[in-house]
């Protein structure tokens with residue numbers, strides 16, 4: 001079957017949505033509606049990995065809950081169901097930031113952790129810091145430049161392919177100083193562990209992945225999780241798919257995808273992005289691309305004369 005022949009379906013029938021995602025050769029099944037309805041029709045132990053970013057209750061146009069209490073209550077109902085549908089050995093990745101109200105910051109991953117850590121067989125494996133160089137400038141606290149991904153597994157025998165996500169060694173020429181291997185190269189030739197701090201540009205302004213959706217996460221973020229945590233031909237579920245970034249990552253990594261989205265206009269955006277990805281036309285910023293750094297001769301790095309105080313303060 002050619003790549004473009006794989007089926008991408010969008011419909012509002014929960015049972016059908018899951019059934020389509022379950023077929024091995026199909027690419028993606030998008031459910032237009034409330035994820036709670038879809039989840040209630042997903043059989044126990046049937047999803048390999050859940051990757052999502054829920055609404056943060058920050059007054060975005062798509063948000064219905066607006067306080068931390070509502071976020072907590074909604075997650076108290078949702079997370080046990082997410083655990084139920086995840087198969088033993090599978091993963092749950094919850095990407096989340098802070099709720100900020102009247103100058104007070106509440107880390108929402110704390111709420112997610114406090115609910116999931118009480119559940120049998122659920123273990124937090126990493127609290128990944130996703131950091132990015134740009135965002136709002138604040139004047140009464142330090143500007144926020146990270147969000148987190150909580151990665152939980154269901155059970156202790158879980159899928160984790162570190163070799164699939166290794167990154168180039170910082171000092172490939174480094175050698176052992178002591179011991180029997182003295183003088184030999186010390187690094188793993190396959191590359192190093194990418195660590196739990198991931199710098200990936202956020203999807204703002206003129207980012208190539210930007211759509212009308214106000215809060216996309218980068219495809220690369222989901223791609224690294226899928227490469228490391230999803231078995232071959234696994235089924236990935238995003239209950240709050242928004243513009244379909246997780247789905248695009250799935251198609252690039254040849255995994256099956258099931259997503260839910262309440263707002264019809266975001267469903268349409270997701271459908272378009274997934275079709276493009278299925279035809280090899282996805283507009284993405286590759287995971288491997290280095291962070292932009294202007295050359296020393298660029299006007300961007302020339303210090304204007306009225307910025308001269310920076311040098312004097314550093315001395």
Ligand SMILES: C[S@@+](CC[C@H](N)C(=O)[O-])C[C@H]1O[C@@H](n2cnc3c(N)ncnc32)[C@H](O)[C@@H]1O
Nearest residue numbers: 034035062216217240241242243244245261262
């Ligand atoms: C933070 S955004 C996700 C963005 C997504 N990761 C992307 O890259 O585009 C959360 C999404 O969840 C959707 N949503 C909110 N409540 C929902 C529900 N009960 N069921 C399905 N989708 C919901 C919102 O419309 C919004 O698009």
